[in-house]
Amino acid sequence: MTPQEKTLLIDEILAAHYGAPFIPFSYRDPLSELVSAMLSHRTRNAVTRVAYLNLKERFATWEEVIEAPTDEVEEAIRGVTFPEVKAPRIQQALREVAARNMGELSLEGLHEVSVEEARSWLEAIPGVGAKTSAAVLSFSHLRMPALVVDTHHHRVALRLGLVPAKSSLDKTARILQAFIPEDWDGQRVYDSHQGFMRHGQKVCHWRKPNCQVCIVREYCDHYAAQNATSEG
Ligand code: SF4
Numbered sequence: 001m002t003p004q005e006k007t008l009l010i011d012e013i014l015a016a017h018y019g020a021p022f023i024p025f026s027y028r029d030p031l032s033e034l035v036s037a038m039l040s041h042r043t044r045n046a047v048t049r050v051a052y053l054n055l056k057e058r059f060a061t062w063e064e065v066i067e068a069p070t071d072e073v074e075e076a077i078r079g080v081t082f083p084e085v086k087a088p089r090i091q092q093a094l095r096e097v098a099a100r101n102m103g104e105l106s107l108e109g110l111h112e113v114s115v116e117e118a119r120s121w122l123e124a125i126p127g128v129g130a131k132t133s134a135a136v137l138s139f140s141h142l143r144m145p146a147l148v149v150d151t152h153h154h155r156v157a158l159r160l161g162l163v164p165a166k167s168s169l170d171k172t173a174r175i176l177q178a179f180i181p182e183d184w185d186g187q188r189v190y191d192s193h194q195g196f197m198r199h200g201q202k203v204c205h206w207r208k209p210n211c212q213v214c215i216v217r218e219y220c221d222h223y224a225a226q227n228a229t230s231e232g
Pocket of ligand 1: 156159160203204205209210211214215216217220221222223
């Protein structure tokens with residue numbers, strides 16, 4: 001079985017097991033999703049949500065966020081990790097979007113290009129990596145087939161042996177994105193992310209994976225290696 005075949009087989013098992021199709025948690029426009037994704041780095045979802053709502057309450061438009069003194073933006077998002085870094089980064093990212101879009105502060109046009117082009121365009125913005133670019137395209141109302149790979153998804157992919165050992169999160173995201181069949185739509189790709197992420201949250205824990213109840217352990221390199229060690 002090739003890594004791609006193995007990934008798609010496990011994907012199908014996990015997506016079905018955890019209840020695909022999953023209802024999207026967000027219907028935001030892509031620019032708002034960009035801000036939310038930048039806030040979310042190393043921050044819990046509930047805290048990100050509060051910071052995002054604070055920003056929206058304090059500033060009527062994203063143009064106002066650009067114009068605001070940075071310490072006011074920082075104050076609005078102070079619950080997240082590194083607000084002093086994220087506030088100027090968000091302002092800079094918004095400025096960059098407008099500058100590269102003939103003054104228009106919008107990311108709606110991304111649906112006219114391929115996922116690959118849209119991701120490269122976004123990742124040229126300082127502070128935007130693979131996870132953020134995919135989140136903008138997948139979680140927003142654009143619903144493009146961009147695969148979000150978070151830390152749970154990354155860990156599960158490494159242990160199963162879907163990507164080379166020690167692959168970074170960005171490298172893992174690129175490899176797994178390349179495995180996605182061309183005819184998968186945004187919902188199917190979203191379901192793939194959800195299946196792997198939920199498996200990481202519920203079974204394949206960071207500290208101690210619960211391999212005894214894992215429904216994909218027969219395909220898992222980590223599990224095979226552990227068994228080989230204990231039998232040896
Ligand atoms: S067998 Fe264990 S290490 Fe492998 S995916 Fe399942 S829980 Fe994770």
